[in-house]
Amino acid sequence: MTGSIEQGTSQTHGNTHILHFLVRLPRPMEKVWPAFSTPEGLAAWCTPADVLEPRLGGAVTLRDLGSGRVTAWDVDRVAEYRVEGGRIRFHLERDGEEGAALRFTHEFQGGTESEQRWRARFERLIETLEQGH
Template sequence: MNESLETADGRQVLRIERHLAHPPEKVWPAVTEPEHLREWFPAEVRLEPRVDGRITFSFGSGPDAPPESVGRISAYDPPRLIAFSWEDELFRIELHPDGPGCRLLFSHVFDDRAGAASFASGWRICLDVLEGLLDGRPFEGPQRPSGRLHESYVELFGLADGTAEATPEGWRVRFERQLTRPAEAVWAALAGPATDRADTLGTAPPPGFTTGEFPAGPVTALDAPTLLEYAWQPPGTATGPDGSTGGRIRWELVSGTGHGARLVLEQTGPAGATAEAEQATALATWRERIEPLARRLAAEADRLDT
């Protein structure tokens, strides 16, 4: 199985190639007919099997079920190709004869790069189920991606790095990292024994939110368990006459993909002779802080799933 993440026309393209032990004629119904799709696809599907046909995705009829989504079939060539849209995302399934079996080429086009590990690990499970159904054997693996599998795709696709940019006020470093546990669990891991100190403006932030490279000032914005922001001041400098500081560090936990919160960590700093070095330090320092946190949460998620 080959998997890759590319950027094309400003969008993310996830590609998965898998060899199946069955010819395209046998696989085709499993990837196009609703009664077979419901066995492995992550939504109930209804479709008009033709180019420009309507395709509808639903998640049940309960009171908490999200509304149906509607897309269009852009390519339909039995038993070789089906391509369709799902909201603003694009999907393509190709079947190529390969000896007695076939190669299945699956692609998913989307914008949310930080969600790529969730998408890849989710489709990995779906395709595992599909292969088991085609082989006539029950699927005995996990029903949802493990934390370990999610983190393996973060590493494979290079999703752990932050980004840096210049701003009119100075510089900004930003990390956006999909995690595998909900916001409450992430907050508890960051606050640690100092949880009771993480709910007061004007106090020092708990050590889990800080790093020695950027001395922390008091908390300036707080909404536990999703937001904590504080000022930082370069060593050896004083607060400006207008109350200005070196910059700010903001931790935010927002809705994400998969089963966990999305961490958005942003640090700003002033322009000046040390700006480039500070920016590089921020990129390295916060990556070293976030990765152990993500691995710890992934292991915790797997323990809770067993």
Template structure:
């Protein structure tokens, strides 16, 4: 069973969204910090970090190995072992806030503030959801083999987010 639950999203103006995930993972914050702030860590679940200057204002270029998307930007917040935030052209602001719970558990509060249509919002919710499932797998010793990745899991999540949105509109 996945430890990743559905995200929330809220409109922040016309074609502007705030996507939020909160994950409670049974791993130390040191392991999670490594996964969200180092090239080796990021490659196992999210993207290749072609450039990653690990300090406030540093340059960042991420290349998604499943879609060939490349996004460059800068480190817009950096609080060692607590907050890593990257602002990337076309993808907006992505922020990872880590909070240790004891010695072997961590809460990740993730925010992606971005532009785009409602359809793009659903695409991104599904993509982040899948990537967080891949993070969970990478932390348990199963980093993603991008050569075998397919979009079938993403498609199922995309349909789930779309139906969840329709159900909320109906109520």
């Protein structure tokens, strides 16, 4: 199975921008979960996690995205981080026997993030997973 970025949508409501992506990943949920839930996993494709307490209410600092708290944590399924710049949610679902589907949401204010930046990050993630990391 190969990974793919199925869709990316961007909405703006006043000052708030909301990005949604559906990303098909070439590994099962248990294998891709660390990419969203560990400092090493996030650093490999997204941004260094200077702080990450892997539990509901834990502290989180994502170097390029801000500091805040873990606002949802369901092992192997959901990691959500609320940081100064907004909310970042990774929601994993099974996608056949060998894959996982990531439903991603980033809600933020200001113009620091973009659909293109996240698309590039997800391309790095897929490449990393396809290489077996």
